[in-house]
Amino acid sequence: MTSGFKLAPSILSADFSALGTALQLCDDGGAHYIHVDVMDNQFVPNLTIGPPVVRSLRSLTKKHVDVHMMVIEPEKLVEPFAKAGADGITFHIEATDDPKAVIDLIRSTGKDVGISLKPKTPVSDIVPFMDQVDLVLVMSVEPGFGGQGYIDGSTERVAEIKQLLIEKCLQDRVQIEVDGGIKLHNAKVVIDAGADILVAGSEVFKADDPVGVMRSFYDLARS
Numbered sequence: 130m131t132s133g134f135k136l137a138p139s140i141l142s143a144d145f146s147a148l149g150t151a152l153q154l155c156d157d158g159g160a161h162y163i164h165v166d167v168m169d170n171q172f173v174p175n176l177t178i179g180p181p182v183v184r185s186l187r188s189l190t191k192k193h194v195d196v197h198m199m200v201i202e203p204e205k206l207v208e209p210f211a212k213a214g215a216d217g218i219t220f221h222i223e224a225t226d227d228p229k230a231v232i233d234l235i236r237s238t239g240k241d242v243g244i245s246l247k248p249k250t251p252v253s254d255i256v257p258f259m260d261q262v263d264l265v266l267v268m269s270v271e272p273g274f275g276g277q278g279y280i281d282g283s284t285e286r287v288a289e290i291k292q293l294l295i296e297k298c299l300q301d302r303v304q305i306e307v308d309g310g311i312k313l314h315n316a317k318v319v320i321d322a323g324a325d326i327l328v329a330g331s332e333v334f335k336a337d338d339p340v341g342v343m344r345s346f347y348d349l350a351r352s
């Protein structure tokens with residue numbers, strides 16, 4: 130049941146002066162995705178990574194580069210990130226009045242389409258778009274910073290989304306990614322609730338042994 134599990138280490142918690150090293154650790158740890166947190170100081174208070182950095186990462190890894198755009202006017206950045214080499218591009222439903230247009234734009238680039246929702250956004254808001262995306266990214270912290278605590282009610286939201294996907298026969302087509310406060314101690318319950326992909330930033334990159342932590346996530350998913 131959990132054999133398709135994928136770990137997406139977030140480089141937000143890595144040493145930005147040594148991103149190549151962070152990618153090497155992800156290789157050694159067997160991570161499937163590289164999660165890139167894009168923040169614009171408007172949708173969220175923080176300011177992080179733009180397309181040039183993604184282009185550099187692209188040149189160093191064959192892994193799936195998973196761009197999580199926490200930005201207003203997401204339509205303006207879809208093409209730059211696609212051209213920089215992202216494999217998947219996720220936008221926030223709260224950041225646009227026209228989610229369908231953003232979905233169509235990402236789709237037109239040939240990249241995987243992700244839609245994300247903040248912890249207080251009703252699940253019902255994303256339902257009309259579920260059959261048009263490849264990924265639903267469930268935020269389990271308020272977006273903006275790594276190292277925050279997991280919001281407990283998130284597990285029920287994951288289960289609710291999984292159930293909706295099953296009812297719509299979309300569970301094999303649409304993956305659920307959970308992002309924020311994911312640690313080794315809470316990962317299993319989130320996977321069991323229906324997560325296909327877990328993002329982990331501080332748990333991986335603030336650890337003494339990031340490779341060991343990544344391997345432990347996969348061990349948990351198999352258990």
Ligand code: DX5
Pocket residue numbers: 139141142164166197270271272273274275276277308309310311328329330331332
């Ligand atoms: C938060 C970001 C997350 C963050 C996760 O806005 O979207 O991806 O890097 O970091 P941790 O795992 O430390 O909560």
Ligand code: ZN
Pocket residue numbers: 139164165166197308328
């Ligand atoms: Zn993220």
